[in-house]
Amino acid sequence: xxxxxxxxxxxxALEFGVDLDAPGALHGVLIRSPVAHGRLRRVDLDRVxxxxxxxxxxxxxxxxxxxxxxxxxxxxxxxxxxELRYRGEPIAAVAARSLAEARWAAARAHxxxxxxxxxxxxxxxxxxxxxxxxxxxxxxxxxxxxxxGDVEGAFARADRVVRGKYRxxxxxxxxxxxxxxxxxxxxxxxxxxxxxxxxxxxxxxxxAILGIPEEQVVVEASWVGGGFGGKGAGLLEPYxxxxxxxxxxxxxxxxxxxxxxxxxxxxxxxxxxxxxALAGDRILGRRVRLLLDTGASLPGRDFATGxxxxxxxxxxxxxxxxxEGYAVKTNKPPFGPHRAPFxxxxxxxxxxxxxxxxxxxxxxxxxxxxxxGWREGDETPLGQKVGPFGLQEALERARAIRERWKKELPxxxxxxxxxxxxxxxxxxxxxxxxxxxxxxLVVETVEAEIGSGSVIRGLVAVAEEVTGLPREAIRIxxxxxxxxxxxxxxxxxxxxGALGNAVGDAGTKLLQELARRIPGRGExxxxxxxxxxxxxxxxxxxxxxxxxxxxxxxxxxxxARGRHxxxxxxxxAERVLTGGFYAYTDFTAAVHLAAVSVDRETGQVRVLxxxxxxxxxxxxxxxTYRAQVEGGVxxxxxxxxxxxxxxxxxxxxxxxxxxxxxxPTILEVPPIEVEVVEGFLGxxxxxxxxxxxxxxxxxxxxxxNAVADATGARVRELPLTPERVARALKLL
Amino acid sequence: xxxxxxxxxxxxxREGAVxxxxxxxxxxxxxxxxxxxxxxxxxxxCGACTVLIDGRPRLSCLTLSHQVGEAPILTVxxxxxxPVGRAVLETFVxxxxxxxxxxxxxxVVALTGLLKEHPxxxxxxxxxxxxxxxxxxxxxxxxxxxxxxxxxxxx
Numbered sequence: 001x002x003x004x005x006x007x008x009x010x011x012x013a014l015e016f017g018v019d020l021d022a023p024g025a026l027h028g029v030l031i032r033s034p035v036a037h038g039r040l041r042r043v044d045l046d047r048v049x050x051x052x053x054x055x056x057x058x059x060x061x062x063x064x065x066x067x068x069x070x071x072x073x074x075x076x077x078x079x080x081x082x083e084l085r086y087r088g089e090p091i092a093a094v095a096a097r098s099l100a101e102a103r104w105a106a107a108r109a110h111x112x113x114x115x116x117x118x119x120x121x122x123x124x125x126x127x128x129x130x131x132x133x134x135x136x137x138x139x140x141x142x143x144x145x146x147x148x149g150d151v152e153g154a155f156a157r158a159d160r161v162v163r164g165k166y167r168x169x170x171x172x173x174x175x176x177x178x179x180x181x182x183x184x185x186x187x188x189x190x191x192x193x194x195x196x197x198x199x200x201x202x203x204x205x206x207x208a209i210l211g212i213p214e215e216q217v218v219v220e221a222s223w224v225g226g227g228f229g230g231k232g233a234g235l236l237e238p239y240x241x242x243x244x245x246x247x248x249x250x251x252x253x254x255x256x257x258x259x260x261x262x263x264x265x266x267x268x269x270x271x272x273x274x275x276x277a278l279a280g281d282r283i284l285g286r287r288v289r290l291l292l293d294t295g296a297s298l299p300g301r302d303f304a305t306g307x308x309x310x311x312x313x314x315x316x317x318x319x320x321x322x323x324e325g326y327a328v329k330t331n332k333p334p335f336g337p338h339r340a341p342f343x344x345x346x347x348x349x350x351x352x353x354x355x356x357x358x359x360x361x362x363x364x365x366x367x368x369x370x371x372x373g374w375r376e377g378d379e380t381p382l383g384q385k386v387g388p389f390g391l392q393e394a395l396e397r398a399r400a401i402r403e404r405w406k407k408e409l410p411x412x413x414x415x416x417x418x419x420x421x422x423x424x425x426x427x428x429x430x431x432x433x434x435x436x437x438x439x440x441l442v443v444e445t446v447e448a449e450i451g452s453g454s455v456i457r458g459l460v461a462v463a464e465e466v467t468g469l470p471r472e473a474i475r476i477x478x479x480x481x482x483x484x485x486x487x488x489x490x491x492x493x494x495x496x497g498a499l500g501n502a503v504g505d506a507g508t509k510l511l512q513e514l515a516r517r518i519p520g521r522g523e524x525x526x527x528x529x530x531x532x533x534x535x536x537x538x539x540x541x542x543x544x545x546x547x548x549x550x551x552x553x554x555x556x557x558x559x560a561r562g563r564h565x566x567x568x569x570x571x572x573a574e575r576v577l578t579g580g581f582y583a584y585t586d587f588t589a590a591v592h593l594a595a596v597s598v599d600r601e602t603g604q605v606r607v608l609x610x611x612x613x614x615x616x617x618x619x620x621x622x623x624t625y626r627a628q629v630e631g632g633v634x635x636x637x638x639x640x641x642x643x644x645x646x647x648x649x650x651x652x653x654x655x656x657x658x659x660x661x662x663x664p665t666i667l668e669v670p671p672i673e674v675e676v677v678e679g680f681l682g683x684x685x686x687x688x689x690x691x692x693x694x695x696x697x698x699x700x701x702x703x704x705n706a707v708a709d710a711t712g713a714r715v716r717e718l719p720l721t722p723e724r725v726a727r728a729l730k731l732l
Numbered sequence: 733x734x735x736x737x738x739x740x741x742x743x744x745x746r747e748g749a750v751x752x753x754x755x756x757x758x759x760x761x762x763x764x765x766x767x768x769x770x771x772x773x774x775x776x777x778c779g780a781c782t783v784l785i786d787g788r789p790r791l792s793c794l795t796l797s798h799q800v801g802e803a804p805i806l807t808v809x810x811x812x813x814x815p816v817g818r819a820v821l822e823t824f825v826x827x828x829x830x831x832x833x834x835x836x837x838x839x840v841v842a843l844t845g846l847l848k849e850h851p852x853x854x855x856x857x858x859x860x861x862x863x864x865x866x867x868x869x870x871x872x873x874x875x876x877x878x879x880x881x882x883x884x885x886x887x
Contacts, residue, residue, distance in 0.1 A: 002828035009833025010824045010840055012768020012808040019767045176772050176780055176834040176868055225770075225834030226868050257773045451832025451869045623828060627874060631831060634871030658777035658866065665863045666872045 002623045004471070005449060005456050014223045017180030017195025018254055025182065026055055028243045028253040029102040031092040031109045032262075033084040036120070036331035036651035040082050040091065042112035048094050051108055053101030056246040059092035066245045067211055074211040076298060078238045084113065085296035086333045087652050088262035095243040095251050119330045120651035122271055122291050126328065129273060129289055141294050141327035142302035144309065144579030148381040149320030154285025158277035162357045166272045167717040168345035168700075170293070170645035171638075172261055173338050174663060177225020179264065180254035183240035189482075190245075191218045192237045197227040198489025199446040203481050205234025206241065217241075220480035221448035224490075228635070229337035230264045231450070232491045261645070261656035265336025268293035268645075272349040274312060276357055281371060283319065283357070288312045290325035292342070295332035302327040304335065304342050306581040311346040311697075313381050314354060315374040315391055315421040315589065321381035331651040337491065339632070340422055340693035344639050344700050348718055351418040351701030355708060365417050365705070366402065370395050373419065376680075380584070383572030387587050388680035390615030391419065394591035397675050401593055401611045409595055413608060414710025416594045420697030424690025425585025426498040426683045429565030430487030434463070434506040435477070436514075437557035438532055438545035441469055442477040443503060446484035447495065449476070452631075452692050453624035454495035461621045462500040462685045466507030468525035473533065485561065493690025496620060497586075498564050500685040506562025513558060517547050566683050586682035588689045589615035592633070592698040596706040603726030605641060605707055611673040612698075617682035617689035626674045629695040634669045636699020638662075641719050737797055741766070742810030750797050757781045757792040760807060768808035768837050772866075779865030782838040782845075783807050789845035789861075806844075808837035817844040820882065829878040831869030839865050839875060847882065855883040 001007070008014050031048070045057040058066065060079040079091055092109060096102035119125055125139040135143055155161060181194035190212055196202045199219040207214040224231060240253040255263060270292045277285040290309050294302055305327040313321050327335075358368040370392065378386045402415060409415075433444040443463055449456040460474045467474075478484075487499055514535050515524045522538040533544040544558070552558055569583030595609040612629050619625045642662040646654040655661045681687030700718055708714045713728035726732045737750040741764060750759055757774070760766045760783070772780030774793045781792040784806040811817030820840045823829070830836040839862065846853060846861040853861075858879050867875060 001825060003830075005833065006825040006828050006830060007821075009830050009836050010821050011811070012770065012837035014833060015767075016770075016834060018771055019761075021762075174868060175832065176778060176866065177770070177832070178772075224832065226832040228868070257775070451834075453831065627828070627831060627870060630871035630873035631869045632871070634873075635868070657775060658773050659775065663866060663868065664872075665866065666859055666875065667863055669872045671876065672871060672873055 003453060003457060016177050016225045017222045018177055020180065020182035020193055020222060020252060022182060022250040025250040025252050026095040026097060026247055027099040027102045028093055028095045028240055028251045029106040030090040030239060031094065031106045033087055033089040033091055035084060035113055035115060036087040037116040037118045038084045038113040039116060040080065040084055041114055043092055044110035045092055047108040047110060048105045051101065051105035053096040053098055054105045055095050055249065056243065057092060057094040058242055058246050062246065066242055074209060076209060078209050078242055086331050088333060090239060093239050093243055095247045118651050120647055120649050121330065122269065122293050122328050125330065126291055135326055139329045141297055141329050142305050142579055143326050144306040144581060145324045145577040146382060146575050146581055147322045147577060148575050151285045151287060151320040151322040154320040155277040158279060158284055160278045161275060162278065162353070162360055163275040164353050164356055164716060166349035166352060168270045168348060169718050170266065170268045171338060171643045172264060172266045172645060172661065173228035173230035175226025175228055175230060178255040178257060178260045179231060179236050181236050181240050182250060182252045183237065183244040184250040185241065185245045188216050189218055190216055190241045192241055193220045193222055194237055195224045195231060196221050197224060197231040197450055197491050199481050200486055201232055201489045202234040202237050206237045209234065209238040210241065218480050218482045221446065221478060224448045224450040227450040227490065228339045229341065229491060230266060232337060232489055233265065235263065257658065258656040261661065262333055262653055265334050266338045267342055267345065268295050268332055268335050270345055272312060274349055274353040276353065278357065281361070281363060281368065283316060283372060285320040286313055286318050287322045292325060292327050293330050293332060294327040294335040295330055297329065297334040306579050308342040308346045310381065311343050312350040314350045315419060316372045317374065317378060323381060332647060339635060340697050343420065343422060343697045344636055345718065347418065347420045347697050348700035348704060351698065352704050352714065352716060355705045356714065366395060366399055369419055382575050382581055384569050384583055389587040389589055390677040390680040391589040391591070393677045394589050394613040394615055397613045397677065398591045398593055401673065405595055405609060409608065412597070412710065414596045414598065414706040416702045416704065416706025416709055418592050418698035418701030418705055420590040420694065422588045422694045422697055423584030423586065424493040424497065424588045424682060426494060426501055426564060426566030427568040427585055428488035428492060428494050428498060430499045430502055431485035431561060431563040432499060432502045432506055433485050434510050434560045434562065435557045436510055436533060436544055438543065440533065441467060441474045443474065444477045444479050444484060445487060445499065446479055446481055447487055447490050447499065448478060450490050452628055454490060454692065457621050457624040458496035458500055459503050462503045463507055466504050467511065468527055469533065470528060473528045493693045496688055497682065497684030497690055498566060500688065501564035502562040504562065504685050505564060506560045509562065510558060510560035513560060514547060518542055586617070586689045588682065588694050590694040590698050592702040594702040594706040596703065596710055598707055598710045598725060600729065603722035603729060603731060605703065605720055605725060607637060607670050607703065610670055611675070612695055613675045613677060614691065614695060615680055615689065616676045616678055616691060617680060617684065618678055618687040619676055620685060620688050625676065625691050628691045629674045630672045632695025633672050633699055634664055636696040637669060637703070638664045639719065640700040640703035642721065644719050735798065739797065739800060740802065740804045742807060743813065752798055754797050755793055756795040756797045756800060759797040760792060766807050766809050770834055770837055779842060780835050780838040782842045782865065784841060784845045787845060787848050789842040808841050811840060811844060814844065816847050820844045820847065823878045823881050827874050827878040827881065829870065829874040835865060835867045843882065853883060855880055858883055
């Protein structure tokens with residue numbers, strides 16, 4: 001069996017967040033803002049409270065009495081006091097005996113709201129790229145500017161300049177399981193079970209929003225029905241806890257799909273300009289300009305602009321580079337992380353541009369990338385040295401696949417190549433506890449298995465490697481934030497790397513401890529004989545049961561704590577003129593090839609074949625790694641072809657549902673060829689690099705380049721809907 | 733007045749007072765404690781709540797409990813008692829045709845219904861029949877591998 005959770009999941013026998021229940025639990029519903037921008041004049045919940053089945057209704061006015069004295073006035077309270085910043089922002093909440101009663105009651109709230117001007121789109125703030133001084137605006141969350149070399153000079157010396165303006169759409173993570181949690185307040189302890197990717201992250205957010213010390217908030221993860229970055233923050237937990245405090249009973253809170261679309265904090269639209277100065281086949285200089293819609297994000301919460309913008313410069317040798325971006329504040333819901341946050345969009349622009357350069361000059365797009373692509377030791381625009389990087393070898397593999405496809409596919413098929421890179425790594429750290437009992441090894445962690453397999457397979461595989469025990473004798477023991485060791489969360493392609501290293505550390509310590517108890521010099525390993533764990537050293541076998549101390553027998557086994565807090569990279573401070581930029585850690589390449597056919601009458605794109613070559617460092621568990629690449633590609637195909645949030649001039653989401661926001665179906669994802677390049681080692685166990693995010697990154701770029709190859713028409717806007725393709729083909 | 737409802741679920745007769753507007757999904761999950769059937773979009777777009785009614789895949793979120801009548805209902809909890817269901821479950825486990833597992837009950841139930849309705853169905857027929865089941869994790873690749881195995885003629 002490939003996955004130990006497969007049998008239970010196939011039978012529907014695991015408890016996800018939506019399945020949580022407790023005796024006497026009430027059902028909560030959020031009362032949310034009907035407008036995208038306004039000033040709250042009055043919140044009257046009397047008619048909510050008098051509705052049948054209602055136990056409590058709370059808004060900003062009730063925070064002070066519910067929270068420990070003086071704690072209600074946090075910087076960003078659960079319910080706003082006055083200004084409403086986006087449609088759907090929670091204003092109040094109600095708990096009732098049934099969900100139907102809570103919904104009915106929520107609709108009876110009386111809200112008086114003074115409308116304020118709505119900034120729905122980037123263009124409402126900046127109609128075009130802001131000129132000097134025009135970027136100083138209250139509608140800017142962040143401004144970043146970095147420069148390497150003489151950019152002006154590069155453009156002055158150029159033989160040719162290639163320019164492009166690209167647009168990308170808002171997308172949502174849309175895990176099949178919506179956010180859900182179950183909260184209760186026991187005396188001083190605020191306890192919440194939640195479908196979360198990061199129990200400690202949810203605890204930190206909840207503590208900050210409610211003003212309750214972190215130690216008094218206990219978060220326990222349930223099984224998580226997909227996350228993709230959307231379940232990493234304390235989104236629902238504070239509201240559920242407040243309702244539980246007010247009702248003095250457990251409260252279940254779950255988002256509907258429509259709420260999921262509005263509240264889950266994902267990627268918003270962007271406008272990207274790229275221009276390159278060329279001399280022969282060298283890129284003398286590049287200017288990148290980015291306007292990123294960050295919605296109603298709070299100032300100081302911009303993590304994307306100064307990070308993602310580097311991906312537009314690409315993993316290429318460029319003489320001089322200027323990167324400038326604005327995080328634009330609009331009245332859309334706040335921006336948030338979504339599997340390789342904003343990187344597929346940046347790489348779509350960057351790789352479309354790379355192809356445009358190559359095609360304009362008549363060069364083979366693959367050879368051009370081979371000539372200009374980074375090799376280990378090259379320098380990034382921010383002055384960082386590129387570490388072990390499998391780009392060149394992945395391009396070589398892509399060449400072989402492309403030659404084979406050219407023979408096999410009919411004429412007229414478009415072939416597109418795109419290169420993505422990502423910074424995986426282990427700098428967001430964590431800890432685990434290993435517990436060796438006479439019959440099994442338990443990996444104790446707060447983290448839930450969110451689907452990727454990084455916990456249930458990744459951590460177990462590392463424990464197998466370090467101890468010698470078979471996987472059947474190793475189990476994940478999930479615990480809560482009160483009892484469990486700290487970990488940053490299951491996100492950012494860091495789980496196997498950071499937490500896996502912590503398992504390795506703990507396993508090594510565990511074996512050292514056992515070695516102290518068995519005389520001899522040779523290496524100690526563990527194995528299972530007849531259902532019992534046995535330590536093997538110098539050919540002699542001793543049962544673990546016989547090695548336990550009296551106190552270990554009482555507490556359940558030998559304990560070993562492992563930790564890993566990796567180092568981040570460094571950038572040259574003098575390259576940064578304004579704002580925050582971030583260093584990369586493990587340089588991780590992804591090279592993709594797409595084969596498409598384009599309907600010349602409708603503009604419909606069909607992906608016929610897809611190949612993904614991954615720079616894995618070292619693959620710890622091949623089936624799980626392959627599954628991550630396959631799933632990433634499919635998610636990227638949605639971003640490339642169909643997924644797009646549509647907003648009207650009042651910043652209202654027009655398509656909050658899966659009938660109008662189309663994710664790929666089984667017939668729209670072709671079989672995916674996965675190849676792996678190993679040996680360019682990262683910081684994870686045995687040199688593993690993170691695998692969850694890289695495979696989504698090159699997909700929109702590869703598809704756009706394939707469409708251009710098939711038709712000669714360049715679509716510079718995501719997603720590549722039939723309408724946009726038809727316009728590029730001049731059919732409309 | 734809340735009318736009484738009689739259902740035949742996984743071979744067992746169940747009865748109780750259920751409001752006329754209640755969805756089968758909610759009756760199964762919260763009255764009968766059969767939470768293997770997953771709640772997704774509640775609007776017929778995702779397929780996570782698929783059950784078999786009279787052997788055919790149906791969306792329990794778009795079915796009122798009182799609409800079902802005498803027709804037998806098979807949920808994921810009853811799949812192991814069905815030879816086709818058992819084969820589908822075993823194949824999904826062997827191929828690890830799942831990641832987060834949330835859409836999986838819907839897939840295995842739908843596929844069981846398709847195979848019962850169309851014995852010897854081709855891979856294409858089965859894939860077409862699964863278009864209403866969304867999966868966000870696997871890219872459908874491992875699910876395809878399971879479908880391929882299930883559509884191979886038995887030796």
